[in-house]
Amino acid sequence: MIKIKKNLEEVPISLIPAFNDLFLKTGQIPQTTFTTHQKRMDIIKNKTYNDKYSERYKLDDVRDSLIAIYKYKCAYCEQKMERYNVEHYRPKKIYYWLAFSWDNLIMACPTCNGYKGTHFDLPIGNTRISFKNTEANIRLINLSSSKYDAIEKPKLVNPEVTDPSGLIRFQISGRIESQDERFKYTIAKCQIDRKYLNDDRRKILNVFKRDICSAMLISDSNERLLCIKMIVSKFINDSRDEELPFLAFRRFAIENMWLNNFIKEMN
Structure with a gap:
């Protein structure tokens, strides 16, 4: 793993909440943006993720942006990928409202993605975030992770947030290890030591x-x-x-x- 540089202010247009004042430069809300917003609000209303909406976080502008950031490499194991998944740091099955959120989307290989699954444990005693459906929260939907991290302190490492320098070690054999509890958890859950x-x-x-x-x-x-x-x-x-x-x-x-x-x- 390495620290991934993502500009959270450069949100792919299809993921921007469909409020007119956020599109003053273009004069109108693009149809793809409006559709994603409708699906997002439907998920939030029903308080559960709907698999039939998965294409919304895989649109070309999202994929192209992630490819430019990740260089066709997995966020966790760093191998080059011909096949890749647009993956969620916080699992969409649990954090349904973050299914189309820019700061929650990463790129992962199918193997790491499969092993990761919905693993997202919190330290004992920490409270999992819940979502309050307000306009203010919808407007900040692409920039909420840092606030959530401060409260939850999740065990799984977000490669876009945490720099692994000095916290992971390798053996000449290629094996990866860590004494840091969060990296140890991430290595185990994604099986990066395979x-x-x-x-x-x-x-x-x-x-x-x-x-x-x-x-x-x-x-x-x-x-x-x-x-x-x-x-x-x-x-x-x-x-x-x-x-x-x-x-x-x-x-x-x-x-x-x-x-x-x-x-x-x-x-």
């Missing part, structure tokens, strides 16, 4: 070690040193490339001097 992911993370280091081994075979010392520097530089640059998967693992490897240690072992 073998497939561990193998893919480990392959990143294996490629680095293979390239270093090849560089060590260069007889000319200056040329060999230059080649090693280029390999290390590429690894560091890749760790900054938001398009690539497993950035947290790459950055952890750099911060913990794994690259240097591999090179020393091969000398």
